[in-house]
Amino acid sequence: MMERIHAMVASAPTALERRAYRNAVDAAVRILDRLAVIEPDADTLRKCERALTQVEDALRSLPTLPEDVEAPAHAPGNPRFNPAERGLVPAFAIDAGDTGQLVGRVQFSPRFGGTASVHGGALSLFFDDALGMVANGSVTGGVARTAFLRIDYRSLAPLDVELHCRVWIEAVDGRKRFIRGELCHGDRLVAEAEGLWVAPRTR
Numbered sequence: 001m002m003e004r005i006h007a008m009v010a011s012a013p014t015a016l017e018r019r020a021y022r023n024a025v026d027a028a029v030r031i032l033d034r035l036a037v038i039e040p041d042a043d044t045l046r047k048c049e050r051a052l053t054q055v056e057d058a059l060r061s062l063p064t065l066p067e068d069v070e071a072p073a074h075a076p077g078n079p080r081f082n083p084a085e086r087g088l089v090p091a092f093a094i095d096a097g098d099t100g101q102l103v104g105r106v107q108f109s110p111r112f113g114g115t116a117s118v119h120g121g122a123l124s125l126f127f128d129d130a131l132g133m134v135a136n137g138s139v140t141g142g143v144a145r146t147a148f149l150r151i152d153y154r155s156l157a158p159l160d161v162e163l164h165c166r167v168w169i170e171a172v173d174g175r176k177r178f179i180r181g182e183l184c185h186g187d188r189l190v191a192e193a194e195g196l197w198v199a200p201r202t203r
């Protein structure tokens with residue numbers, strides 16, 4: 001399996017290889033999720049660490065991409081550059097999204113928790129990704145980078161519950177793309193975000 005993962009990231013992955021990569025990341029994420037909620041004894045944790053270290057050693061033995069390969073800013077075909085597929089942000093189900101807005105659902109698992117609710121930084125990470133998708137989407141076109149991102153936390157975001165998200169383009173002014181978004185739990189507003197994405201100069 002390890003060889004197949006490497007073959008996939010070194011070139012454009014097939015659908016099968018992409019699924020295998022996703023499954024491997026999901027397995028790692030499930031471990032983090034369990035570690036966030038269990039209360040094991042030290043001996044069990046040491047056994048766990050040993051088993052995980054074996055997996056880590058196997059991964060370390062694989063070649064990595066050369067450092068001088070310039071990674072495309074966003075390469076949807078390569079899961080290494082897709083934040084959700086490499087476990088950086090929770091998977092975001094997009095229900096609608098090709099006219100300058102996105103409507104979707106997201107669920108934060110326990111590893112994204114602060115105490116009993118979603119960590120504020122995890123919400124910020126999610127908004128950067130979701131607003132960034134719209135800033136880099138079909139309406140705006142091309143790559144743009146986050147210049148600022150402001151989050152207003154309106155109420156506690158529950159863990160392990162489906163939240164609803166809406167993201168839209170507020171304004172486009174030359175290279176500047178102003179994007180807004182909101183996250184709700186049912187009818188309750190959980191957080192709002194606004195940000196600026198700036199496209200690079202063309203010359």
Ligand SMILES: CCCCCCCCCCCCCCCC(=O)SCCNC(=O)CCNC(=O)[C@H](O)C(C)(C)COP(=O)(O)OP(=O)(O)OC[C@H]1O[C@@H](n2cnc3c(N)ncnc32)[C@H](O)[C@@H]1OP(=O)(O)O
Nearest residue numbers: 074097098128129132133136137138145146147148198200
């Ligand atoms: C359906 C959809 C499918 C989509 C499928 C695609 C999937 C794909 C999804 C990927 C989603 C991930 C998206 C994450 C994106 C990152 O997270 S990027 C990482 C975080 N951001 C960074 O590292 C950026 C670091 N900063 C920079 O590189 C530079 O400061 C920037 C932001 C590029 C701007 O630099 P610059 O081009 O030199 O800008 P500059 O000429 O100074 O200013 C341009 C204008 O912007 C304004 N400006 C610049 N910065 C600011 C600021 N902080 N505040 C206010 N104004 C500002 C200036 O005032 C100026 O305004 P005008 O005078 O023109 O009116």
